Amino acid sequence: MSLSTRVIAAVGAVVVIGAGTVGISIAHANSEGKPEKPLSTLVVGRSTLHAGPTCYNDGKPIDEAAQTKCQKDAAAAVKGGTLPSLDVKVTDKIGVGVDPEVADKGWFAFTDGGQQQRATLASTRTGSTFSGLLPASGLLTTTEKTTVTVVEANEKTGDIIGVWYFQLKNKDAAGQEQQQQAPQEQQSQ
Known part of the structure; x- marks a missing residue:
């Protein structure tokens, strides 16, 4: 043929x-x-979100005053709902990734949730660009919102070079809060 x-x-x-x-x-x-600033990636289940750092000094160490300002700016962004965010359920798995340049210097990541009010997503590491996927149930706060912090830190000097903040919106907690409020509203009637 x-x-x-x-x-x-x-x-x-x-x-x-x-x-x-x-x-x-x-x-x-x-x-x-090339992007001006390195990116970090938040992974929740099959969803991903890329963002530039909240605090960055062109790859140079961030001094303590700038770190304090960064934390205040992040707190204001949490309050204002302007942090990059993804929806999450307790049955999801969560991970964080960084650009290779960040991985070469060193980085770590954590949430403001978990049993000790701080749960580790990635211990200090170099060379690795991904934290792996961890169960959300051990990383979330009991409220509707959990903050994820990713920090680029020079492993040799301990200097902070960049900080990324993300927010997880716990869809399971939102339902629980509404269920808890409903009986309270009924009792007050």
Whole structure:
């Protein structure tokens, strides 16, 4: 069975168009350049969220005054609901990733939840770009919102270089809070 000249020409045209599209995409990507700041990625189940650092000093150490300001800015963002966020259920698994440049210097990540009001997502590490996936049930606060903090820190000097904040919105806690409020409202009537 032989292919007709028209079929061969059509396949050739598709290949040429496809190659042209890929070439244009690569050229466009190269012209975009490198991101100004490293990204961190929050993973919840099958959802991901990428964000630049909340606090960053062009790869140089952040002094204590800037760290304090960063924490205040993050607290205001939590209050204002402007932190990058993902929905989570206690049955989900959560992980954090960082750019290779961050992994080369060192990083760690934690939440403001768990049994000790702070749960580790990633211990201090270098070279590894992903924390792995951990059960959300051990990482969340008992309230509707849990803050995830990712810190780039030079393992040798201990200097803080970048800080990312994310927020997890616990959909299970929202339902529990509504159920708890309903009986209280009924009792007050």
